[in-house]
Structures are given as structure tokens and as C-alpha cells.
Amino acid sequence: MNHDFSRLPELIERHGRSPESLIMILQEIQREYRYLPCEALMQTAEALGVPLSRVFSAATFYNVFSLNPKGEKVIRVCVGTACHIRGAKLIQDQLENFLNIKAGNTSEDMKYTLEVVACVGACAMAPVVTVNEKYHGSVNPGRVKKLLKDK
Amino acid sequence: MSIGTPQQLEQLHHECSAARDRFQKRVIVCCGTGCLANGAAAIVGAFQKALREREINGFTVEAVKETGCHGFCEQGPLVVIEPQGTFYTRVKPKDVAGIIDKSIAENQVIETLLYKNPVTQTRIERYPDVPFFSHQQRIALRNLGKIAANDIREYVAVGGYQALAKALTTMTPDQIIKDITTSGLRGRGGAGFSTGKKWRTCASVKDERRYVICNGDEGDPGAFMDRSIMEGDPHSVLEGMMICAYAVGSQQGYIYVREEYPLAVIHLQKAIDDCEREGLLGDNILGTGFSFRIRIARGAGAFVCGESSALMKSVAGEVGEPRAKYIRSVIKGLFDKPTVLNNVETFANVPIIISNGADWYKSIGVPNSTGTKAFSLVGKVKNTGLIEVPMGITLREIIYDIGGGIINDRPFKAVQTGGPSGGCLPESKLDLQVDFDSLTAAGSMMGSGGMIVMDDRTCIVDVAKYFLEFLVSESCGKCVPCREGLYQLHRIVTRVTEGNATEEDLARAEKLSEAIVTGSLCGLGQSGANPFLSTIRYFRDEYLVHIREKRCPAGVCKPLIRYEINDKCTGCMACITACAYTAITGKKKQIHVLDQDKCTKCGACFAVCTYQAIDVI
Ligand SMILES: Cc1cc2nc3c(=O)[nH]c(=O)nc-3n(C[C@H](O)[C@H](O)[C@H](O)COP(=O)(O)O)c2cc1C
Ligand code: SF4
Ligand code: SF4
Ligand code: SF4
Ligand code: FES
Ligand code: FES
Numbered sequence: 194m195n196h197d198f199s200r201l202p203e204l205i206e207r208h209g210r211s212p213e214s215l216i217m218i219l220q221e222i223q224r225e226y227r228y229l230p231c232e233a234l235m236q237t238a239e240a241l242g243v244p245l246s247r248v249f250s251a252a253t254f255y256n257v258f259s260l261n262p263k264g265e266k267v268i269r270v271c272v273g274t275a276c277h278i279r280g281a282k283l284i285q286d287q288l289e290n291f292l293n294i295k296a297g298n299t300s301e302d303m304k305y306t307l308e309v310v311a312c313v314g315a316c317a318m319a320p321v322v323t324v325n326e327k328y329h330g331s332v333n334p335g336r337v338k339k340l341l342k343d344k
Numbered sequence: 345m346s347i348g349t350p351q352q353l354e355q356l357h358h359e360c361s362a363a364r365d366r367f368q369k370r371v372i373v374c375c376g377t378g379c380l381a382n383g384a385a386a387i388v389g390a391f392q393k394a395l396r397e398r399e400i401n402g403f404t405v406e407a408v409k410e411t412g413c414h415g416f417c418e419q420g421p422l423v424v425i426e427p428q429g430t431f432y433t434r435v436k437p438k439d440v441a442g443i444i445d446k447s448i449a450e451n452q453v454i455e456t457l458l459y460k461n462p463v464t465q466t467r468i469e470r471y472p473d474v475p476f477f478s479h480q481q482r483i484a485l486r487n488l489g490k491i492a493a494n495d496i497r498e499y500v501a502v503g504g505y506q507a508l509a510k511a512l513t514t515m516t517p518d519q520i521i522k523d524i525t526t527s528g529l530r531g532r533g534g535a536g537f538s539t540g541k542k543w544r545t546c547a548s549v550k551d552e553r554r555y556v557i558c559n560g561d562e563g564d565p566g567a568f569m570d571r572s573i574m575e576g577d578p579h580s581v582l583e584g585m586m587i588c589a590y591a592v593g594s595q596q597g598y599i600y601v602r603e604e605y606p607l608a609v610i611h612l613q614k615a616i617d618d619c620e621r622e623g624l625l626g627d628n629i630l631g632t633g634f635s636f637r638i639r640i641a642r643g644a645g646a647f648v649c650g651e652s653s654a655l656m657k658s659v660a661g662e663v664g665e666p667r668a669k670y671i672r673s674v675i676k677g678l679f680d681k682p683t684v685l686n687n688v689e690t691f692a693n694v695p696i697i698i699s700n701g702a703d704w705y706k707s708i709g710v711p712n713s714t715g716t717k718a719f720s721l722v723g724k725v726k727n728t729g730l731i732e733v734p735m736g737i738t739l740r741e742i743i744y745d746i747g748g749g750i751i752n753d754r755p756f757k758a759v760q761t762g763g764p765s766g767g768c769l770p771e772s773k774l775d776l777q778v779d780f781d782s783l784t785a786a787g788s789m790m791g792s793g794g795m796i797v798m799d800d801r802t803c804i805v806d807v808a809k810y811f812l813e814f815l816v817s818e819s820c821g822k823c824v825p826c827r828e829g830l831y832q833l834h835r836i837v838t839r840v841t842e843g844n845a846t847e848e849d850l851a852r853a854e855k856l857s858e859a860i861v862t863g864s865l866c867g868l869g870q871s872g873a874n875p876f877l878s879t880i881r882y883f884r885d886e887y888l889v890h891i892r893e894k895r896c897p898a899g900v901c902k903p904l905i906r907y908e909i910n911d912k913c914t915g916c917m918a919c920i921t922a923c924a925y926t927a928i929t930g931k932k933k934q935i936h937v938l939d940q941d942k943c944t945k946c947g948a949c950f951a952v953c954t955y956q957a958i959d960v961i
Contacts, residue, residue: 215661216644220603247662254663254820256645257603273565274760274796275722277810286946290924311647311814312565313604315378316720316794317417317728326606328381331418334922334948 196230205240212243215251219258227263256310264299264306268292268341269323273312276320284320285309287337305341346623349631350509353500360501367406369448370426371395374489375410376576377607378417383436387421390440400449409498412576414489415730416476419459424471424489431471432457462726462748476727479746481708483716484532484692485569485732487577493611496618499579505624507695511587512632515698520591521547524694526702528714533559533650533687534765534791535867536713536780539694542684546674547592549682554594556585557659557678557685560601560608561643561650564763565814567794569718570688572730574601574608577692578615582638584691586629587698589636592684597636598659602643612640647764647818651866652677652685654820665820666866687792689718709735713779717790723760723797724751733778740774743797754799757898758883762791764811764818765871767878768804787878789871803900804883805890809837811875819868826869829860833876840887841901843894850880850887899960902945906961909938913957919949 204221208214215237222233229252238245252258270288272281289295292305299306315321318330322340329340347353373379373388388408395407414422419433425447432443432454439457446452458467459474468474482488491498499505511520525540546554558581562570574581585597601609616638619625627635641659648654649664656678658664677683693715697705709715713735719742722728726748733742739759743749750756758768767788769776776782780790798807812834821827836853839845857873864870880887889895896904909919915933927943930936938949938958950958 211661213659213661216658217642217661220642220644250663251661254646255643258644274763274794274810275566275720275728277565278723278796278798278802278807280947280951283947283951286944287924287948310604310645312567314562314568314571315381315417316566316568316722317415317730318378318381319722319728321381328377330378330381334951 196226196232198230198232198236200225201233201236202240205237210240212241215241215243215248216255219248219252219255223258227267228259228261231260261299262303264303266304267306267308267325269308269310269313270296271311271313271315271319271321271323272309273316273319275312275316279319281320283334284322284332284337287334288322288341291338291341346621347505347630348623350513353505353509353630356497357500357503357506360497363497364501366404368403368427369400370406370409371443371448372409372411372424372426372489374412374414374420374422375493376413376417376420376572378413379420379422382417382420382434384421386437387423387435387440390437391444394440394444400444403448405448409492410494411491412488412493413572413730415485415572416474416727417730418728422489423457429470429472431459431469431474433459475748476729476731476746479733479741480731481716481734482732483696483708484573484689484718485577485730486696487580488572488730489576491577493576493578494614496579496615496622499577503699504579504695505583507698508583508586508624509630511590511698512630512634517547517591517593520587520698523702524591524697527697527705528709528712529690529693529697529705530713530780531687532689532693532717532792534762534789536790539686539690542674542686543588543592545672546682546684549675551682553596553679553681554592555678555681555683556589556592556594556597557655557683558585558597558599558691559650559652559655559685559687560599560605561655562602562605562688562792563647563650564792564794566722566760566796567720567763567792569720569730569793571605571608573688573692573718574599574605575611578608578612579619580692580695581612581688582615582619582625584686584694585638586625586636587694588684588686588691590634592682594684595635595637597638598641598678599638600641600643600649600655600659603645609640609642616640646820647814648820648866648868651868654866655685656683665822666868668865689793710777710779712781717778717793719793719795721747721795721797724754724799724802725749725797726751735779736777738775738777739769742778742795743774747797750797750799754801756797757800757802758798758804758807760788760796760798760807761794762789762874763794764814765789765867765874766791766794767874768798768807768882769878770882773882787881789874801898801900803841803896803898804879804886805837805840805896806898806900808875808879809834809841812837812872815868815872815875819872823863823865823869825860825863826865826872829856829863830869830872832856833860833873837876840890841896842903843890843901845891847888847891850891854880905945906940907938907943907945907947907950908959908961909936910957910959911935912955914955916955918952918954919958922948922952924948
């Protein structure tokens with residue numbers, strides 16, 4: 194994949210060029226490119242003066258970081274306890290079926306990424322699905338399809 | 345203006361509360377994450393548009409106040425009209441004109457927007473009369489739903505930063521620590537360690553630098569009180585941290601916020617910026633010579649980073665793996681310096697203890713667990729949401745008086761407390777007092793305060809499997825008992841849910857649990873077997889039915905159940921639409937047919953059939 198890395202130095206600067214800022218910098222990069230391109234990780238290691246292995250271990254340890262490109266719409270099914278008890282598994286099943294991808298994957302046309310997360314902190318409205326940053330509460334099987342069309 | 349002295353703070357307080365009192369009516373719209381998800385932003389917009397005129401029928405009206413979460417998100421968006429306290433639920437933009445014409449201009453209530461008590465089916469007019477609120481006592485959540493989260497003037501209007509001023513100008517660090525110790529405040533993040541003692545140890549270590557960290561990781565699935573506090577009342581957290589910093593002698597604080605809480609980060613950052621601008625954070629705070637700064641560190645989605653040593657590594661930009669604690673982090677913590685780490689709710693309690701005094705706080709709750717505790721009451725309970733209750737209240741009062749009982753009046757089965765490390769308590773424990781020690785004695789724990797209610801359609805074995813799966817995927821993998829032990833434990837429990845386990849397997853699992861508990865390095869592994877141990881303790885029978893009869897009484901474990909259509913079927917076609925696997929066929933108004941070979945047992949048909957025509961067998 195081709196990326197414009199011209200903004201990268203700015204992203205790295207944003208939290209100060211110190212090893213302490215590594216995770217925040219990775220967050221910025223992920224926001225910009227929707228994943229962590231290899232090239233960006235190498236530049237980060239160099240800019241912070243830390244071994245590339247340390248950058249990679251952080252990039253693989255934390256759940257939010259992805260080394261593979263994500264789709265335009267990131268759909269997250271909450272499978273936290275409150276949602277689990279109220280049928281999150283069924284919602285996950287249905288989404289996997291409609292999108293024809295398993296949770297954790299991105300559709301071939303790069304339109305959708307389906308993820309599961311353990312609690313998005315809106316448990317009173319379980320089960321919850323988020324589409325990009327938008328929350329949908331009390332999701333029932335009948336609403337799943339509509340949710341995908343929704344902005 | 346900048347607040348450079350206690351007198352200026354006092355003056356601003358009068359100014360801000362006078363500004364609040366100027367209005368005869370206030371429209372308060374909840375803008376917590378829950379209500380926003382249900383469309384609160386549109387309600388705010390509609391009020392702003394319609395209320396440009398602030399004088400209505402002789403009443404001076406404050407357009408809208410966007411507050412944090414009241415805790416009753418399921419009923420949202422919520423609108424409260426003050427001073428009457430009229431409480432409207434599930435408000436839609438089209439209701440706004442009516443609210444202005446009737447409730448604001450004419451003092452009338454709109455019946456259809458009032459909350460309906462699910463027990464008595466009657467409508468309730470005022471906020472404090474709703475049973476969900478009337479049994480609560482709010483201390484840590486005191487400002488949620490009352491003040492605009494993003495406005496420092498609102499916080500100052502209700503007495504914010506007065507505790508800081510009191511601490512800085514009239515108390516020595518030692519007195520503060522004494523007060524916090526006497527109050528009996530125990531950490532709200534899980535283990536329940538005495539906050540005063542923790543501060544005392546940190547303050548007594550000789551070092552020129554010390555750190556104060558607020559744990560806003562809230563990794564427990566099913567819990568959201570820390571989120572609501574950070575979003576809805578960020579200043580109370582900052583004020584608590586500042587008082588702590590003064591008491592232990594720290595100049596730098598961090599708030600570690602989990603990845604999933606972007607709104608909390610925005611509100612906290614706004615609060616920090618406002619404090620810096622006003623001079624409440626930075627050098628020479630309130631002219632007392634005390635200097636303190638706070639930075640936000642963001643998590644990146646790792647449950648284990650809530651653990652103290654892992655969290656400190658993560659703040660330092662490293663991989664969040666726990667370390668062995670020969671030396672505790674109060675002595676050698678962040679950047680190897682003495683560090684106080686407390687939970688969000690713990691810090692939110694601090695200012696009010698300083699203001700009202702240790703004895704006041706101690707008089708609430710029970711002797712060994714003083715004060716109140718916030719819980720997220722969720723699952724199969726009628727009123728779900730965020731609550732705060734005095735310690736010592738019973739589970740029954742929480743679930744039935746506040747929660748309104750079980751959805752559809754089904755039988756209560758269990759309540760899970762304490763998150764993945766906690767446990768499930770059965771019906772016989774409903775009269776148990778809720779406090780740190782009673783819960784632990786009963787084989788569960790307080791944890792951060794998730795309270796998940798289950799009915800007879802929740803399978804206990806499935807719940808144990810669920811938590812183990814979570815822990816397996818969140819284990820950092822550093823030590824073998826946790827990494828391999830939990831994995832094997834999960835496999836055994838999974839076999840139970842598939843009908844492939846024997847009774848010897850259970851005995852083996854119990855032995856294995858012992859090894860995991862004793863051999864693990866950090867709290868994740870040490871409590872990792874709890875989901876299994878607590879469920880087998882109270883629900884052994886249910887495990888045995890799975891093993892001996894190859895049956896799941898709750899109708900949950902897929903390999904042991906099947907769906908069938910009975911003759912109550914009206915042929916409404918709803919299930920055909922819901923079934924993603926074309927396993928159901930049938931014509932309109934005729935009994936439908938379910939093909940077991942195609943059926944994946946997803947349960948969608950069961951969920952949509954309103955005629956009870958589908959059985960789980
Ligand atoms: C695996 C694990 C996860 C934890 N997660 C959290 C958390 O999300 N939030 C929290 O406040 N404490 C969490 N804790 C407890 C903290 O390590 C620590 O005890 C607490 O933040 C101290 O604050 P307190 O004394 O105010 O409770 C966790 C502990 C363990 C072992
Ligand atoms: S107990 Fe588990 S989570 Fe804790 S250090 Fe060991 S492997 Fe990591
Ligand atoms: S939803 Fe129920 S009643 Fe309707 S066709 Fe299906 S089984 Fe029959
Ligand atoms: S359980 Fe799922 S797959 Fe089976 S018939 Fe019902 S909807 Fe279809
Ligand atoms: S468990 Fe799903 S939002 Fe908390
Ligand atoms: S977000 Fe409005 S009540 Fe919780």
C-alpha cells in the first residue's frame with residue numbers, strides 16, 4: 194500500500210520525541226493511517242532512538258494496534274459481560290454472517306472491519322455495537338442489517 | 345480571571361453560584377455517552393434553537409445545561425426541568441416544543457414523557473421519587489447529572505476546589521493523611537487497600553520526586569462508573585489528585601485513561617487546560633507555593649495494564665507487563681520513584697472528605713467499609729444503570745428496590761460482582777451485606793463495581809467459560825501458571841459446555857486452579873481461577889447436569905440444545921427474515937418448519953418470535 198508519510202515527523206513530534214511517548218505516537222499513527230505501516234514504525238524507532246524491536250513489541254502487545262490495514266467502517270461488537278449476558282454472541286454471529294468475515298478481519302473490498310471488544314462502557318444499553326465512533330445500544334437481531342447501512 | 349488566592353476562589357464561587365441562581369428555570373439535558381447514543385445532541389440542538397429567548401412567560405430560563413451521566417442511561421435521553429425536578433425520559437426532538445410550552449411556560453407536566461414504574465405501572469413526576477434514585481446516596485457521583493461537565497465555573501459554583509483551598513491553607517500534609525486514614529476510605533479500584541495508609545507510606549519515603557497516578561483504565565467488562573465520573577465530573581478527580589499530591593509531596597500527576605473512552609479524554613483535557621489557565625494547576629497554586637501538573641496517558645487496550653506495575657510501565661511508554669512486587673510501587677513506582685496509584689472513584693471521594701470531615705464520612709456505611717460505593721447494575725435487571733449506595737446495603741435491596749427486579753419477572757439466578765476476578769453469588773446470598781469483607785468471605789469480591797444480574801436463562805458454566813476466555817486472551821503471558829493454566833482451565837470448562845467432560849475433569853480443574861492461584865505473579869493470574877472456583881462452589885449441580893445428562897438447563901450451550909417450532913406458530917414470517925442461514929421455511933399463516941441440519945443454533949428466530957412458538961430443547 195502506498196502512503197504519504199510527509200506528516201509522519203509531525204505526528205511523532207506531537208507528544209515529544211522521547212521513548213515515553215511511544216504509545217501515544219503509535220496511537221497518532223494508527224489514527225492517521227488506520228493501522229501501523231511498517232515504514233512508520235521504522236521511522237518512529239529511529240526518531241525516538243529506541244530499538245525497532247521495542248516498537249514492534251508495543252505494537253503487538255496492545256489490542257488497539259493493528260499491523261494490517263483496517264476497513265473504512267470499523268464495526269465493534271461489544272462482548273463485555275453485560276453485553277454477553279444480553280446476547281452479544283448472537284449479534285456477533287449475525288454480523289459475521291452478513292459481512293461474510295470473521296471477527297478480527299477486514300472485508301476484501303476494504304469496506305468493513307469487524308472487531309470484538311470487551312466493554313465500551315455503555316453497559317446499561319447492552320448489547321452495544323459501535324460503528325466507527327458512533328454507539329448503538331439495545332441492538333437486537335432485527336436491527337443488525339440496518340445498522341450496517343446507517344452512517 | 346485567574347484564581348491566584350483562596351479569596352479569589354471564594355469570590356468566583358459567589359459569582360458563579362449567583363449566575364446559576366439568576367435563572368428561575370433550568371433545562372438539564374444529559375449528555376453522557378449513553379444519552380448521546382440515544383440522540384441527546386439533537387435534543388440540545390432543539391432546545392438551543394427554541395430557547396434563544398430566555399424570558400418565557402415571566403420565567404428567566406437557562407437555555408440548556410449539558411451534564412454528565414445520571415446513571416439511568418437505558419431510559420435516555422433524559423431531560424430534567426429544575427427547580428421542580430420534573431424528570432422526562434426517552435425524549436425526542438419533537439417533544440421539545442411541548443416541554444417549553446407546557447413545562448416551562450405553564451408549570452405543567454407531560455404525562456407521556458414521565459418515567460413509568462415497571463412494578464406499579466404508575467408514572468412518576470419528580471427525579472428524587474423515582475425508586476432508581478430514591479434508594480441511592482451519592483457522594484462520589486455527587487455532581488453527575490447536576491452540573492455541566494465541561495465548565496469549570498459550574499464546578500466552582502457548587503463549591504468545587506474549596507476542599508483544595510482548605511487543604512492548602514489550613515491543613516498540613518500530615519493532617520490530610522490522618523483525615524483520609526480516619527475516614528476509613530478504602531481504594532475503589534478493587535483490592536480495597538486503605539487509601540490513607542498508602543499515602544502515608546509514599547510520603548514517608550525519602551526522595552526528591554514523587555508521582556500521583558489516577559487509574560482510569562477501568563478494564564472490567566460490564567463496569568462504567570469511572571468513565572461516567574471522568575466524563576461527567578472531571579474536576580472532582582483533578583481536585584482529589586491535587587489534594588493527594590500536596591499530602592504526599594508530588595509535583596507531577598498522570599491520569600491513565602483506557603483507549604475506549606475518547607470522551608473522557610476530551611473532558612479531562614478540557615478540565616486540565618481550564619485549571620492551568622485559572623492557575624489551579626501549575627506553579628504556586630492559590631499562592632501557597634504548592635506546584636503540581638497533570639498529564640493524560642492513554643491506554644491501548646490491554647486489561648493487564650490496570651494492574652499497578654503494568655500501568656506504570658505503560659505510562660512510561662513500554663509494554664505493560666507486571667513485575668514481581670518485592671518492592672511495592674508506593675516505594676519504587678513510576679520511573680522508579682515513590683508513586684501513589686488510586687482509582688478514579690477513590691480520588692473523587694477525597695475532596696468531599698476533606699470538606700465534610702473524616703467523621704462525617706465514617707458515619708456512612710459499615711465500620712470496616714465506610715462510605716458509599718458506585719456500581720454498574722447491568723444484565724437481566726429491569727432498571728440498569730449506574731448507582732451509588734452506602735456500604736452495608738444488601739444485594740436484594742440493590743437488585744429489587746433499585747433495580748426493580750428481574751426482566752420479565754423471571755427467576756433470579758445469580759449476581760456476578762468483581763469483574764473477571766470476582767465471582768457469582770446465588771439466591772441464598774441475596775441478603776448478604778455489600779461491603780469489601782463480606783463479599784470476599786462469600787467467595788466473590790467488590791472489584792471495581794460491576795454488578796451483573798443473571799436470570800434462569802443465563803448458563804453459569806457459560807459465564808465461567810466467558811470469563812476464562814477473557815482472561816486467557818488478556819494474560820500477558822509472562823508466567824506459566826497463568827498463561828498455560830488458565831488456557832487448560834478454559835479448555836476443561838469448554839468441554840463441559842460441549843457435553844464432553846467427565847467428573848474427573850472437574851476434580852482436575854479444581855487442582856489446577858490451586859496451582860494457578862499460588863503460582864502466578866500478578867493479580868490477574870492470582871484471581872484468574874475465580875470464575876471457575878466461585879461458580880463450582882455455588883452451582884456444582886449445573887456443571888453436573890451438563891456432564892451427566894448432557895443438557896444445558898438454561899438453554900445456552902449450543903452443542904447441547906436445539907430449536908424447534910411448536911404449534912403456537914402463527915406463520916408471521918418474522919423468524920424467516922431473522923434467520924441468516926435459511927434454516928426456516930414456511931408460508932404466511934402456516935406453521936413453519938426448521939431444518940436442524942442448516943440451523944447453527946444462533947437463536948435469532950427465538951429472539952424475534954413473539955408467539956412463544958419456538959422452543960429451546
Ligand atoms: C489485572 C488487574 C487489572 C486491574 N484493573 C484495574 C482497573 O481497571 N482500574 C483500577 O482502578 N484498578 C485496577 N486494578 C487494581 C490496581 O492495580 C490498583 O490496585 C488500584 O488502581 C489502586 O487504586 P485504589 O487503591 O484506589 O483502589 C487492577 C488490578 C489487576 C491485578
Ligand atoms: S499472572 Fe498472568 S498477567 Fe500476571 S504477570 Fe503472570 S502471566 Fe502476566
Ligand atoms: S416468528 Fe414464531 S410465530 Fe412467526 S413464523 Fe416464526 S415461529 Fe411462527
Ligand atoms: S437458531 Fe438461528 S440458524 Fe437456527 S433456525 Fe433459528 S435463526 Fe436460523
Ligand atoms: S459490557 Fe458491553 S458496553 Fe459494557
Ligand atoms: S448517559 Fe444519560 S443517564 Fe447515562
